[in-house]
Amino acid sequence: RDAGGEGEGGVKAKSEPLFDLASQKGGPDDIKGTHVSRAPRPINLAVTDHAQVGALRWVLDEVRWEDKGALEKCFAPVTVPIQLVMTLTMPVIREGNLSKGYTSALAFFAPLFFLSTPGTAPLLATLLPGSPWMYIAACALLVCAMTGAVLSMETRGPAAACEGAALLTFVQSVVWMHLAADELVLCIDALGKVAGISEEFLGATVLAWGNCVGDLMSNLAVARAGQAPMAIAACFAGPLFNLLVGLSASLVYVNFVIGDVRVQPSNSMLLLLAGSVASLAACVVGMRASGSSELPKPMGWALIGFYAAFTAVYVLTEMGAVFGEPWVGSTEGGALGV
Numbered sequence: 655r656d657a658g659g660e661g662e663g664g665v666k667a668k669s670e671p672l673f674d675l676a677s678q679k680g681g682p683d684d685i686k687g688t689h690v691s692r693a694p695r696p697i698n699l700a701v702t703d704h705a706q707v708g709a710l711r712w713v714l715d716e717v718r719w720e721d722k723g724a725l726e727k728c729f730a731p732v733t734v735p736i737q738l739v740m741t742l743t744m745p746v747i748r749e750g751n752l753s754k755g756y757t758s759a760l761a762f763f764a765p766l767f768f769l770s771t772p773g774t775a776p777l778l779a780t781l782l783p784g785s786p787w788m789y790i791a792a793c794a795l796l797v798c799a800m801t802g803a804v805l806s807m808e809t810r811g812p813a814a815a816c817e818g819a820a821l822l823t824f825v826q827s828v829v830w831m832h833l834a835a836d837e838l839v840l841c842i843d844a845l846g847k848v849a850g851i852s853e854e855f856l857g858a859t860v861l862a863w864g865n866c867v868g869d870l871m872s873n874l875a876v877a878r879a880g881q882a883p884m885a886i887a888a889c890f891a892g893p894l895f896n897l898l899v900g901l902s903a904s905l906v907y908v909n910f911v912i913g914d915v916r917v918q919p920s921n922s923m924l925l926l927l928a929g930s931v932a933s934l935a936a937c938v939v940g941m942r943a944s945g946s947s948e949l950p951k952p953m954g955w956a957l958i959g960f961y962a963a964f965t966a967v968y969v970l971t972e973m974g975a976v977f978g979e980p981w982v983g984s985t986e987g988g989a990l991g992v
Contacts, residue, residue, distance in 0.1 A: 744823045744826035929968070
């Protein structure tokens with residue numbers, strides 16, 4: 655029938671264009687995709703593009719300037735370079751596939767960054783002749799060449815959410831946290847020396863609070879998601895891992911590189927040990943006293959009050975107001991071997 659003619663029964667049919675250009679080009683009639691959430695954009699750095707054009711496209715995709723708020727744009731001169739460097743050393747887990755150009759760049763910068771961390775170059779200098787940076791650069795170039803050869807036989811880059819990308823991101827994130835922790839410790843040490851505050855006090859307060867903020871937020875998110883047993887287990891497993899694995903690995907490394915560690919246990923250090931044992935005992939007694947699998951709210955307030963009281967006693971001990979006499983006498987040489 656004609657577009658403007660009458661249909662059956664004498665009813666005039668609605669006039670419809672054969673091809674609606676506005677709806678196809680994203681005009682006012684285009685309602686396609688309004689109910690679909692915006693998916694993250696993949697990295698666009700193709701090897702077929704010109705180097706400068708491809709790099710510019712990649713920077714614009716990663717920065718996402720139009721999605722930033724006013725406060726983020728104010729700190730962009732500081733945060734954007736760090737974000738770009740981190741993206742070059744570890745992939746961002748997202749939908750879609752990584753482009754071949756970005757994968758090749760990642761294959762060069764990821765091993766270069768991993769092998770350039772503090773402590774690696776001196777170790778290579780003791781094991782291999784010549785400059786250690788020559789071996790680091792050669793390793794990065796070799797990995798990049800092998801990756802480029804593999805990608806040349808593929809039609810597209812690897813998936814951004816594959817197991818290899820997730821493993822690489824995990825390893826590189828640990829390296830980044832190691833570097834950030836080293837700089838944070840140096841800053842806290844400098845501030846402590848300027849203010850005349852001991853390293854033990856800063857480690858037991860400022861550094862401990864900063865170290866536990868991430869665990870606090872993650873455990874709260876897990877508990878609010880309905881996984882309370884997982885959150886409670888993480889509260890105990892995190893400090894246990896730091897104590898048994900983090901401390902032991904650090905001691906083994908220092909003993910291997912330097913030798914025996916000499917430390918004088920002060921009253922504040924022994925107080926930290928006693929407080930840890932007492933807090934664990936209080937948790938066990940509270941769970942047994944409740945007589946059920948539920949943890950009552952008064953127990954939470956009691957633990958918070960216990961920590962506040964313990965912190966007050968620790969500060970007084972560190973200031974010398976209480977427990978002035980050393981609990982453990984010094985041995986010959988003024989230290990105990992560990």
